[in-house]
Amino acid sequence: MRLTPPARGDVIAGVSVALVLIPQSLAYAELAGLPPVHGLYAAAVAPIAGALIGSSPYLQTGPVALTSLLTLGALSPLAATGSATFVAYAAVLAVLVGAARVLLGLIRWGALAYFMSIPVVTGFTVAAAVLIVGSQVPSLLDAPADSDNPARAAFDALSGPGDWSVASMLVGVAVVAVVMGGRRISALIPWVLIVTIAALLASRAGALDIAQIGTVPSGLPPFSVDLPWEAVPDLIVPAILIALVGFAEPASIARKYAAADRQEWNPNREFIGQGLANLAAGVAGGYPAGGSFSRSALNRMTGARTRWSGAVTGATVLVVLPFAGVLSALPTAVLAGLVIVAAISLIDLKPFFTYWQYSKPQFLVAVPTFIATLLLAPRVERGLLIGIALAFVVHLWRELRVDLRTTVDDDTLYVHPEGVLYFASAPMLETQLTGLLAENPAVRRVVLDVHRLGRLDLTGLMAIRGFAEQAANFGVEVEVRDVPEHARDRAHRVLDPVCRLVATEPT
Incomplete structure (x- = not known):
C-alpha cells in the first residue's frame, strides 16, 4: 500500500492517541522495571518506525502491558530493576526483538502469526494479566514490597495494612473507576489523559500528598548503538519469545480491522514494520514495543485512514519530550491505576470453560500454562515455554x-x-x-x-x-x-x- 500524505483525520487521530500514549508509556515502563522516561522514548520512535512499512493503517505501536511484563521477566535475573545496566539490557532486548521480527518478515514467515496455539496464548495471557495487576498493588497502596515476583510483591503489600496509604489507594481506585466507567459513556473521550492531568495538577498544587514518580528527564531520546552486546547470548531466547508472542496482539488487531474494512493485510510486512519499531526503540534507549488494542481502536474511531496516524502519534510524543519534566509530580498510584485498567481487559475466563466443554486436551494445555506462568513469575517466559511444550505433546498424541x-x-x-x-x-x-x-x-x-x-x-x-x-x-x-x-x-x-x-x- 502506497503511503499517501496524512489526511486531517490522520492528524487528529495521531494526536488523540499520543495524549493517551504518554501517560500509558510511563506506566508500562514502570511495569517493565524501567525509569518512566524510557517508556516515553519507546513511545516516540516506535510508532514512527512502525508506520514506515506496516500493513495496517490503524495499528498503533508502542509500550504495552504484556510485552512490559515479558521484559521484566527476561531482565530481572540479569540486573537490578531500574539500574543503568537494566536499562541498557532493555535496549539490547528491543534490538534483538526487532531483528527477529524483521528477519521473519523478510523470509516470509509471517504465517507464524497464525500458528501460536490459542489455548497456550489464553493461559499465558490471563496469568500475565493477573500478575500485572498484582505488580501494581504496592504502588496502589504505597506499601513496601521487595520482590521482583509480582505475586509475592502483592502479598507483601497486602499483608501490612498498617503501611497502606488510604489517599494513594483512593486515587488509584478512582483512576480505574473513571477510565473504565468513562469508556462506557464514550470511547472517544480521552479519559486516561483527563485523570492524568487532574492528578498531576492536584499533586503540583499540594492537594495530593502521596508518592510521585520522581524526576523525569526532559529532552530527546539518547540515540546510541553503544550497548552492552555481551548480553546477547542471555537475551536471545527471551527476544525470540517476545518477537513471536508479542506479535500475536498486533496481528489480531490488524486482521480484525482488515476484515472489517475488506482490506488486505500482509503479515510479512507487519512483521517487518513491528521489527523496525523495536529496532528504533532499542537505539533510542527504550524497550520492546508492541501493538495496543485500545490505542488502535481509538485511532480508528477518531478518523485515521493511513499509517501516517502512527507517525503523527510518535511525532507528538517527540514534541512533548523536551517538557517531560513537568510529569515528575505525577502520583505513582495513577500509573498503577492505568496499568490495572489495561490488565483487567485481558482477564477473560470464558475460554477455559469453552475448552473444557469442547476439548479436554486443550483445557489441559491452557490451565497448566496459566498455573506455570503464575508460579514461575517473574520468569513468565518459562510458563509460556511449558505451554508450547504441552501443546506439542497434545499434537503428537493426536497424531499418534x-x-x-x-x-x-x-x-x-x-x-x-x-x-x-x-x-x-x-x-x-x-x-x-x-x-x-x-x-x-x-x-x-x-x-x-x-x-x-x-x-x-x-x-x-x-x-x-x-x-x-x-x-x-x-x-x-x-x-x-x-x-x-x-x-x-x-x-x-x-x-x-x-x-x-x-x-x-x-x-
Missing part, C-alpha cells in the same frame, strides 16, 4: 492415534480407521488390526476402508501390507477400499501383491 470404527457381518470384519497414518502412527494401527483378528477368530475377510485417513504415506502402506501378509497366514483375505487419491498409485504398487484394492464411493 488412529481411531478404529468396526462392524462384523457374518465372517467379514469392516474396519474404518480415522486419523493420520504415517511413520509414527503406522505401528499402532498394525497392532490394533492384529488385535481385532485375535478378538474375532471366525472372521475370514477384512474390509479396510481408508477414505477417512488424512494422510497415507509409504510407512502407513507398508503397515497395511504387513497386516495383510500376517492375515493371509491365518487364511484371512484383506480388501482395502477408497485409498485417497494422493496415495493411490503407490498403494497399488505396495499392496497389489498381498491384498485387493477397491475404489468405491465413501459411505
Whole structure:
C-alpha cells in the first residue's frame, strides 16, 4: 500500500492517541522495571518506525502491558530493576526483538502469526494479566514490597495494612473507576489523559500528598548503538519469545480491522514494520514495543485512514519530550491505576470453560500454562515455554492415534480407521488390526476402508501390507477400499501383491 500524505483525520487521530500514549508509556515502563522516561522514548520512535512499512493503517505501536511484563521477566535475573545496566539490557532486548521480527518478515514467515496455539496464548495471557495487576498493588497502596515476583510483591503489600496509604489507594481506585466507567459513556473521550492531568495538577498544587514518580528527564531520546552486546547470548531466547508472542496482539488487531474494512493485510510486512519499531526503540534507549488494542481502536474511531496516524502519534510524543519534566509530580498510584485498567481487559475466563466443554486436551494445555506462568513469575517466559511444550505433546498424541470404527457381518470384519497414518502412527494401527483378528477368530475377510485417513504415506502402506501378509497366514483375505487419491498409485504398487484394492464411493 502506497503511503499517501496524512489526511486531517490522520492528524487528529495521531494526536488523540499520543495524549493517551504518554501517560500509558510511563506506566508500562514502570511495569517493565524501567525509569518512566524510557517508556516515553519507546513511545516516540516506535510508532514512527512502525508506520514506515506496516500493513495496517490503524495499528498503533508502542509500550504495552504484556510485552512490559515479558521484559521484566527476561531482565530481572540479569540486573537490578531500574539500574543503568537494566536499562541498557532493555535496549539490547528491543534490538534483538526487532531483528527477529524483521528477519521473519523478510523470509516470509509471517504465517507464524497464525500458528501460536490459542489455548497456550489464553493461559499465558490471563496469568500475565493477573500478575500485572498484582505488580501494581504496592504502588496502589504505597506499601513496601521487595520482590521482583509480582505475586509475592502483592502479598507483601497486602499483608501490612498498617503501611497502606488510604489517599494513594483512593486515587488509584478512582483512576480505574473513571477510565473504565468513562469508556462506557464514550470511547472517544480521552479519559486516561483527563485523570492524568487532574492528578498531576492536584499533586503540583499540594492537594495530593502521596508518592510521585520522581524526576523525569526532559529532552530527546539518547540515540546510541553503544550497548552492552555481551548480553546477547542471555537475551536471545527471551527476544525470540517476545518477537513471536508479542506479535500475536498486533496481528489480531490488524486482521480484525482488515476484515472489517475488506482490506488486505500482509503479515510479512507487519512483521517487518513491528521489527523496525523495536529496532528504533532499542537505539533510542527504550524497550520492546508492541501493538495496543485500545490505542488502535481509538485511532480508528477518531478518523485515521493511513499509517501516517502512527507517525503523527510518535511525532507528538517527540514534541512533548523536551517538557517531560513537568510529569515528575505525577502520583505513582495513577500509573498503577492505568496499568490495572489495561490488565483487567485481558482477564477473560470464558475460554477455559469453552475448552473444557469442547476439548479436554486443550483445557489441559491452557490451565497448566496459566498455573506455570503464575508460579514461575517473574520468569513468565518459562510458563509460556511449558505451554508450547504441552501443546506439542497434545499434537503428537493426536497424531499418534488412529481411531478404529468396526462392524462384523457374518465372517467379514469392516474396519474404518480415522486419523493420520504415517511413520509414527503406522505401528499402532498394525497392532490394533492384529488385535481385532485375535478378538474375532471366525472372521475370514477384512474390509479396510481408508477414505477417512488424512494422510497415507509409504510407512502407513507398508503397515497395511504387513497386516495383510500376517492375515493371509491365518487364511484371512484383506480388501482395502477408497485409498485417497494422493496415495493411490503407490498403494497399488505396495499392496497389489498381498491384498485387493477397491475404489468405491465413501459411505
